[in-house]
Amino acid sequence: MSAPYELKAEAREQVGKGSARAVRREGKVPAVIYGDKQPPLAIALSYKDIFYKIHGGGFLTTVATIDVDGKKIQVLPKDFQLDPVKDFPIHVDFLRVGRNTEVNVNVPVHFINEEKSPGIKRGGVLNVVRHEVEFHCPANAIPEFITVDLSGAEIGDSIHISAVQLPAGVKPVISDRDFTIATVAGSSAMKSDASEAEETAAVADDEAEETEE
Known part of the structure; x- marks a missing residue:
């Protein structure tokens, strides 16, 4: 298992496409934490932190801790979206991880x-x-x-x-x-070698038959 890590985030009061675009204009990545029988939590993460985690390997198989304004939540990244042209992260989904969570x-x-x-x-x-x-x-x-x-x-x-x-x-x-x-x-x-060997053997057999005739 890869070493766990921690990310700092800010809670987002508003959600939707307009809010997400505003977060990206600030140089951050919008994300959502869901699961464990709790309501979804919209957050904003550092673009630099998320970019290097996604492209560093093992992102979707490593449990992380997200510090949301001082409250630490254990999560597992479940999905992310990249810009289809520039390949930079534009959204991330995290699953809350409890003591008995299986995935x-x-x-x-x-x-x-x-x-x-x-x-x-x-x-x-x-x-x-x-x-x-x-x-x-x-x-x-x-x-x-x-x-x-x-x-x-x-x-x-x-x-x-x-x-x-x-x-x-x-x-x-x-x-x-x-x-x-x-x-x-x-x-x-x-x-190819086997085919050549088979062809050679076939030719040899034909020649042997002709000699016998």
Whole structure:
């Protein structure tokens, strides 16, 4: 799990498009905190703080504390909107996190020990089916990533979610099947070599048949 952090914010008395535009003109980002059976709270955050958090990685999987005019609220970022042209943040949604809050989050997949995969050593290619996997887990125990060990993986092997060791309380949202995360496939060069070998063998067989005739 990524290290928690704190952001300072100001409460917003007014909401709506006009209010949001006014907040942005002041160099801030409008946001809303909701959930935990409490009314939504409209806030304004530092543009610089939010920009670096969003683009720094792990934003949607890291619990944060927001200091709203002296009141500290534990939250998990749930969504954000970026300007379609300039790519800067224009709105953020936060979910209040209580002691027993559980959430669905997309967690990145990391692959290790490619050098210990016989299939990759022989020219095979790692085909990543899922770069992220959605999990249901406690909000205060979200894994930063899950690790897939490729040791011993041969060409034609598939790595399923059941092969991944998950932290306690972390469960895949897809629970009705043992879905594939990645496969080790033969490279196009290997396939080309195999085709050439098959063609050579076929020619040899034809020539042998002609000789026998």
